[in-house]
Amino acid sequence: MASDATDVGKWFGDAGSIDRTTGRLFKWGCLGATALALFLMLVFLLYVFNDAFAPLSADPGWLLTFTGTVLLPMLGLGAYYYRRDPAAGRVAYTALGLPIVMGLFAGGVWLLFRHVAPPRMWFGFVVALAIVVALVRAHERIRPNATDERTVLLVGGTILALVGVPGLFPSLRNLVLSAPALPTVTVMFLLTFALPIATLAGWYVRKGRESTRAGTIALAVVLVAAGLGLVIGPVAGVLPATWVIAVSPVVGALVMYVDRVLRQGEGTSGFAFPVVVVAGILAGTAIADLADFAGPETWLNRDFLTGVHSTTAVEAGIYPALVGSVLILIVIVVSAFPVGIAAAVYLEEYAPSGGKLGRFIELIEINIANLAGVPSVVYGVLGLAIFINLLNMGVGTAVVAGFTVGLLILPIVIISTQEAIRSVPDSRRNASYAMGATKWQTVRNVVLPESMAGIFTGTILALGRAIGETAPLLMIGVPAVVRVSPESFFSRTGAMPRQILTWSTQIETDFRYGVLAAGVVTLLVVLLTMNATAIVLRNRYQQSR
Amino acid sequence: MTDDQADGRSGAVSRRNVLAAGGTALALSIAGCANNEGSSDNGSGDEGLGGGGGNGDSDLSGEVIVTGSSTVFPISDQMAQNFMEENPDVNVTVDSTGSGGGFENHFCPGNSDINGASRPIKEEESASCEENGVEPVEFQVAGDALTMAVSPDNDWVDSMTYDQMAQIWQEGGAETWADVNSDWPDEEFELFGPDDTSGTFDWFTENVVGEAGNHRSDYEPTEDDNIIVEGLENNEYSIGYFGFAYYQENQDRVKALAVAESEGDEPVEPSLEAAQAGDYPMARPLFIYPSGNSLSEKEQVYAFTEYYLDNSDESFIGEEIGYVPSNSEQVDENLSTLEEYQ
Numbered sequence: 001m002a003s004d005a006t007d008v009g010k011w012f013g014d015a016g017s018i019d020r021t022t023g024r025l026f027k028w029g030c031l032g033a034t035a036l037a038l039f040l041m042l043v044f045l046l047y048v049f050n051d052a053f054a055p056l057s058a059d060p061g062w063l064l065t066f067t068g069t070v071l072l073p074m075l076g077l078g079a080y081y082y083r084r085d086p087a088a089g090r091v092a093y094t095a096l097g098l099p100i101v102m103g104l105f106a107g108g109v110w111l112l113f114r115h116v117a118p119p120r121m122w123f124g125f126v127v128a129l130a131i132v133v134a135l136v137r138a139h140e141r142i143r144p145n146a147t148d149e150r151t152v153l154l155v156g157g158t159i160l161a162l163v164g165v166p167g168l169f170p171s172l173r174n175l176v177l178s179a180p181a182l183p184t185v186t187v188m189f190l191l192t193f194a195l196p197i198a199t200l201a202g203w204y205v206r207k208g209r210e211s212t213r214a215g216t217i218a219l220a221v222v223l224v225a226a227g228l229g230l231v232i233g234p235v236a237g238v239l240p241a242t243w244v245i246a247v248s249p250v251v252g253a254l255v256m257y258v259d260r261v262l263r264q265g266e267g268t269s270g271f272a273f274p275v276v277v278v279a280g281i282l283a284g285t286a287i288a289d290l291a292d293f294a295g296p297e298t299w300l301n302r303d304f305l306t307g308v309h310s311t312t313a314v315e316a317g318i319y320p321a322l323v324g325s326v327l328i329l330i331v332i333v334v335s336a337f338p339v340g341i342a343a344a345v346y347l348e349e350y351a352p353s354g355g356k357l358g359r360f361i362e363l364i365e366i367n368i369a370n371l372a373g374v375p376s377v378v379y380g381v382l383g384l385a386i387f388i389n390l391l392n393m394g395v396g397t398a399v400v401a402g403f404t405v406g407l408l409i410l411p412i413v414i415i416s417t418q419e420a421i422r423s424v425p426d427s428r429r430n431a432s433y434a435m436g437a438t439k440w441q442t443v444r445n446v447v448l449p450e451s452m453a454g455i456f457t458g459t460i461l462a463l464g465r466a467i468g469e470t471a472p473l474l475m476i477g478v479p480a481v482v483r484v485s486p487e488s489f490f491s492r493t494g495a496m497p498r499q500i501l502t503w504s505t506q507i508e509t510d511f512r513y514g515v516l517a518a519g520v521v522t523l524l525v526v527l528l529t530m531n532a533t534a535i536v537l538r539n540r541y542q543q544s545r
Numbered sequence: 546m547t548d549d550q551a552d553g554r555s556g557a558v559s560r561r562n563v564l565a566a567g568g569t570a571l572a573l574s575i576a577g578c579a580n581n582e583g584s585s586d587n588g589s590g591d592e593g594l595g596g597g598g599g600n601g602d603s604d605l606s607g608e609v610i611v612t613g614s615s616t617v618f619p620i621s622d623q624m625a626q627n628f629m630e631e632n633p634d635v636n637v638t639v640d641s642t643g644s645g646g647g648f649e650n651h652f653c654p655g656n657s658d659i660n661g662a663s664r665p666i667k668e669e670e671s672a673s674c675e676e677n678g679v680e681p682v683e684f685q686v687a688g689d690a691l692t693m694a695v696s697p698d699n700d701w702v703d704s705m706t707y708d709q710m711a712q713i714w715q716e717g718g719a720e721t722w723a724d725v726n727s728d729w730p731d732e733e734f735e736l737f738g739p740d741d742t743s744g745t746f747d748w749f750t751e752n753v754v755g756e757a758g759n760h761r762s763d764y765e766p767t768e769d770d771n772i773i774v775e776g777l778e779n780n781e782y783s784i785g786y787f788g789f790a791y792y793q794e795n796q797d798r799v800k801a802l803a804v805a806e807s808e809g810d811e812p813v814e815p816s817l818e819a820a821q822a823g824d825y826p827m828a829r830p831l832f833i834y835p836s837g838n839s840l841s842e843k844e845q846v847y848a849f850t851e852y853y854l855d856n857s858d859e860s861f862i863g864e865e866i867g868y869v870p871s872n873s874e875q876v877d878e879n880l881s882t883l884e885e886y887q
Binding site (some may be wrong): 013310311384388389395396477479480481482483484494502504505506507508509510 | 629
């Protein structure tokens with residue numbers, strides 16, 4: 001700090017004016033950086049979307065029609081909300097986005113029902129659990145004070161219901177399934193999938209409006225919408241069970257959201273937005289049909305999503321890889337998140353900060369921070385060495401892939417959870433202690449709820465990274481091409497990023513531009529849905545604080 | 546958030562809740578495992594969600610794992626697709642790991658049934674397989690016309706001899722075009738070629754440069770042949786080599802050179818016909834190596850291999866993929882070798 005002697009004791013204002021040039025330059029520099037980043041992302045997205053949807057391959061008439069019926073009304077309405085009614089604008093975007101996100105969620109659930117938990121298995125599972133819950137509830141009524149007994153009943157009952165005693169007593173689940181008459185698959189889903197969602201919606205509405213009648217109506221709306229599948233399904237060419245799975249989460253979420261907005265009475269005009277969009281699409285389709293305008297030859301269409309890889313570009317699809325990615329994600333969520341969050345809670349709340357152990361813990365924390373930066377291919381080699389060569393868990397299975405990528409994001413989960421926990425002010429903890437709470441009660445009732453928003457955000461963003469990882473999958477032998485969807489977590493599986501990499505090296509150009517772009521957009525949509533969910537969960541937890 | 550009073554109360558029963566939750570989670574996870582075991586025999590084809598499948602006319606089932614050369618990958622992929630149309634219960638997965646990578650990481654350790662290779666198996670690879678009790682059975686399934694190509698803007702060269710190519714590609718070789726032939730421009734090469742893990746690299750080095758490992762390292766190595774095509778297209782003084790299939794797909798973007806084995810020979814343009822007739826000097830065989838144990842123990846591997854060999858003379862290999870199909874004697878010879886493993 002070698003300042004000139006003349007400067008000492010002088011005030012900046014002595015010069016008569018303060019020079020703002022550096023500050024301005026800095027500001028504009030930052031703005032430029034932001035604009036450049038956004039612009040590059042936009043160019044990339046436009047490029048990929050153009051390849052995937054090929055909008056210019058459509059008739060000019062088709063483009064004009066949809067500009068008139070969908071794009072212009074959307075822009076007009078959006079401008080109105082922006083200038084006149086921002087609250088309605090928020091409602092408008094949520095009301096349009098919610099069904100899309102829930103629809104994608106329902107798609108994931110459908111994949112699970114089709115490949116992992118067949119309807120009968122799921123039915124037995126839910127009914128057996130429901131019986132146990134009912135028993136515990138009854139016990140609560142009869143002997144309200146025998147809590148230890150109830151714990152035994154709950155744990156023992158659950159084990160008996162789902163596993164049974166091997167060789168002695170079959171599980172309740174199998175008993176249910178061996179009943180002489182079982183409902184059809186559609187009714188199974190109505191009872192075990194739509195009904196819980198409808199109950200949730202009804203409970204939410206009842207609580208909000210403090211009216212049992214309103215709650216019942218909400219419940220009925222969801223059930224009826226799901227039940228309509230029995231009638232509409234066959235007509236529309238959809239299996240009724242598929243309809244139930246697709247419709248109940250969407251309608252359930254919409255009922256809850258509409259009820260909340262109506263109750264708050266602000267921005268209700270926003271509901272016009274999704275209606276206008278849907279009506280515009282329907283009108284546009286009708287006009288295009290009448291006038292015989294050909295739509296664009298998009299690469300990303302229904303056949304792509306439901307088809308398997310083919311050596312012919314036009315017929316190539318992503319379905320088995322999509323199923324594989326969903327299975328891998330489930331393994332990651334089940335394996336990496338509990339471990340990561342528990343580790344973070346220990347490190348932040350329980351680990352000693354001084355002494356020998358404290359130094360050791362510090363060493364561990366430094367290592368975790370460094371592990372977050374290790375190249376992903378290293379984790380692939382680790383997975384190959386440990387899970388495949390040492391533990392012999394099978395080459396390229398969903399379990400191995402999930403564990404390997406789980407290891408990869410574990411440090412990220414730990415660090416982001418630590419950050420979230422650290423952001424809870426100490427005053428809250430001290431207040432809890434002052435009330436006489438124990439350490440465990442403080443962590444459970446104060447720290448975790450308070451940091452939940454941050455934990456959700458961090459972990460779901462980590463999931464977003466996990467779903468796009470390719471190098472570890474290459475190392476553990478996830479094959480380039482799989483034409484059969486994995487049947488369980490222990491069978492060989494494909495994965496979306498691996499499949500996209502395969503397409504990028506195909507000889508035919510159609511693969512490297514059209515099919516590749518469609519795959520990338522599919523992956524992006526899944527990723528954006530997850531990020532959107534993270535944002536929604538974060539907002540929810542911040543509001544409820 | 547609940548208020549403090551409620552917190553205190555819930556704190557009182559919390560331990561039991563946690564025990565219960567833990568026990569439930571345990572039971573759930575056990576049930577989950579049990580479910581998976583159960584599901585493997587009744588399959589995913591439960592009624593209701595369109596999970597049908599698996600009602601083809603054959604009773605074959607199981608997995609066939611194919612790894613190996615990225616050059617052979619397109620043939621294996623097409624074969625897998627055609628085979629699975631007839632046998633929907635057989636899951637043939639095809640991976641492209643490179644010839645050597647496939648032998649080392651997947652095939653010899655016993656993790657794959659068939660390995661594709663764009664060169665014959667090396668002695669050390671055979672030995673490594675033998676250590677693990679894996680017996681590689683060699684079948685030549687197709688041929689490739691390795692193509693040396695230059696930029697379409699290149700108007701000074703149409704053909705090359707082995708000797709000239711060796712001068713360009715050997716270690717410490719020529720630096721400029723004029724070094725090879727004084728009529729050519731005095732400009733430095735831009736070199737694009739396959740990675741040293743690739744069978745194409747091995748074949749070219751051994752057969753054209755003449756000595757294993759004697760390949761210059763100051764070139765642009767890549768596992769993706771499309772990058773070579775792009776490199777050639779964009780640099781006037783570039784030269785590179787790849788399988789004929791990439792040339793067939795990109796004929797308007799690069800210019801292929803005719804090749805003569807020695808000075809006096811008539812240079813031959815690369816083409817499938819020339820390779821098939823044996824006129825094109827840089828024609829090389831492509832192989833698959835099924836494991837002997839898999840062939841005799843797994844019915845589906847035998848069936849797939851039989852299908853593969855039986856169809857290796859089909860015209861789609863030439864027309865759609867860009868390789869030289871086997872001739873009928875080759876097919877008969879392969880099939881009679883295969884029969885020993887039935």
